[in-house]
Amino acid sequence: MRFKHYWLGVIIVGLASTGLRAQKTAIVCKQLIDGTGKVIQNAAIIIEADRIIAIGGKNNIPKGVPITDLGEYTVLPGLIDAHVHPFIDKDDYQVDHLRRSSAQKALEGLKNMQDLLYAGWTTLRIAGDADVAYAQFDIRNAINKGLFVGPHIFGAGHYISVTGGGGDINFLSYEQPIIADGLVANGPEEMRKAVREEIKHGSDWIKILVTGAFMTVGDNPQDVHFSDEELKAVMDEAARRHKPVMAHAHATEGIKMAIKAGVRSVEHGSYLDEEGINLMLQHGTYLVPTLAVGLFFQEKYFNSKALVKAVQLGKHDQAENVKNRMLSLAIQKGVKIALGTDNVGFPPTFPAREFAELVKLGMTPMQAILAGTKVNAEMMGKEKDLGTVEVGKLADLIAVKGDPLIDITELQRVKFVMIGGKPIKHEK
Structure with missing residues (x-):
């Protein structure tokens, strides 16, 4: 026998x-x-x-x-989008996440991700998403098991925000015990715990809202929200677990704080200045400028309450002009530009308009293509397999x-x- x-x-x-x-x-x-x-x-x-x-x-x-x-x-x-939010598909996303269960978001999010795959996006980096749970990683795990066809998925479960920041809900009465779409933390110890929670539930990136945002109520994109101590706590904890950090940062000083702290990428960078550009070159920081989202709101959500809020701040157009001028300079100087769209419910073919926007600001078509392939793979540490x-x-x-x-x-x-x-x- x-x-x-x-x-x-x-x-x-x-x-x-x-x-x-x-x-x-x-x-x-x-x-x-x-x-x-x-x-x-x-x-x-x-x-x-x-x-x-x-x-x-x-x-x-x-x-x-x-x-x-x-x-x-x-x-x-295959194309790589380094900044997507597959569960956001409505203008009032700050409360819409409460209307749908995590299971429903998983089903709808899978469909969104598959549509993006069929449009050529074979890899997505999620920059936090509007779910109080972690449905995006349930989708990732199901795809990795071969249960569904879908793109490669990496990223963060939530965006970590301070109280009153862009990830909090700042327009409801004090008595309402509502769970925000962001993970709200304050002080170094809460920041450490937030990072640990994200890693525990499957995040392979940490997303932080260092500054205010344009499209959220009750905060200002030109304000810095994280203290030096809070930022250091996040970076130390993420480094201990070998997780890269992406930093939402509009305000000039917030951008510089994030670069000096050692984040892997700066998202948006609306009020970037030349000193910030030089710091990016010095530290090897990637810039993810997210240009298509502005087009989307102007063309598809022109009655958007969030866009009205941004315009009412009196800073939206000014920020766009500054951003475009500084991004052109960053391209000229050789900053590592990574393509990310800030996809919040785009039609599947819409994200590829990001390439044309980069070309308008001074990239050659080849440089733009590399930003959405090779550069993104390198930023994500996946250059052995992708890009x-x-x-x-x-x-x-x-x-x-x-x-x-x-x-x-x-x-x-x-x-x-x-x-x-x-x-x-x-x-x-």
Whole structure:
């Protein structure tokens, strides 16, 4: 019996290493923008299981390998959005999170994330979301188990806010015991506990609201909310658990505080100045400017109560002018610009307008593409797997009909999507 079991084991191992081994496939296209800055004409990408194993010309495809011929299409790495809120889809999001259960948000959020995947966004970094629980990580875990098709998901469960800050609810009566959409903490010890809670429930990033916000009631984006002691407590605790920190920061001094404290990325950066730009260069801080959200509110939510609040502050247009001027300077000086949209219920093709906005402010189309692929992967510490089309990387690929180096808006019309070697969309 032992002899029989031995040979049965040998047969099973042999099958696993030969006949049952994942089949190779090939993708061929007119042009490959590989995410490193190179453009390869008439390219062939060879894939085995979920990884890229070779890149070359069409004549280098091994015999017998099935081919997906994308004809005249341009192939690129899967897109990465570094600032999304999949559960926010209404103007009054500060209270809307109380109208829906965490389970409902998980179902609706999964649909939102899948729609984004089909539009070419193969990786999402969640910058905190409007759920008193952690439904976004239930979605992530279900996708990782193979229960659903979806993008790679990383990020923070909540945005950590001080009392009265952008993550708090500041317009209800004192007697109402309402749970805010943010995780409210005050003082170094509460900040430490908040970081620990986030990590306990699945956050692989920590999101902090260092300053006020434009679209929330009762606070001012030009105010700094965190004390030095609170910020240090967050950074120390996150570092102890090897978690990077992203800092929502509009106010000039808040931006500088966050950079000096060692955050991985500054989100928005509305009142950035030249000193802040130089600090980013010195510390290697990433800037996620989130430009598309302004377009979305102006075009889709022009009657938005939140937008009216921002305009009534008398600072919204001023901030946009300052931000655009400083962002152009940051691009010129070489600050690491990472693409994030602040997606709060965008239609699936809308986030790709972020690329065109970056081009308007001085990036070349190639630089903008890299901001949404290679640079984001590096910021997230996932460059071994994501962000470029290279041997050994995950086979996360998209294709468009035209050439985005000539017309960057082509990225709003993705025709082919593959994630982890599995094609999930192919339009002619």
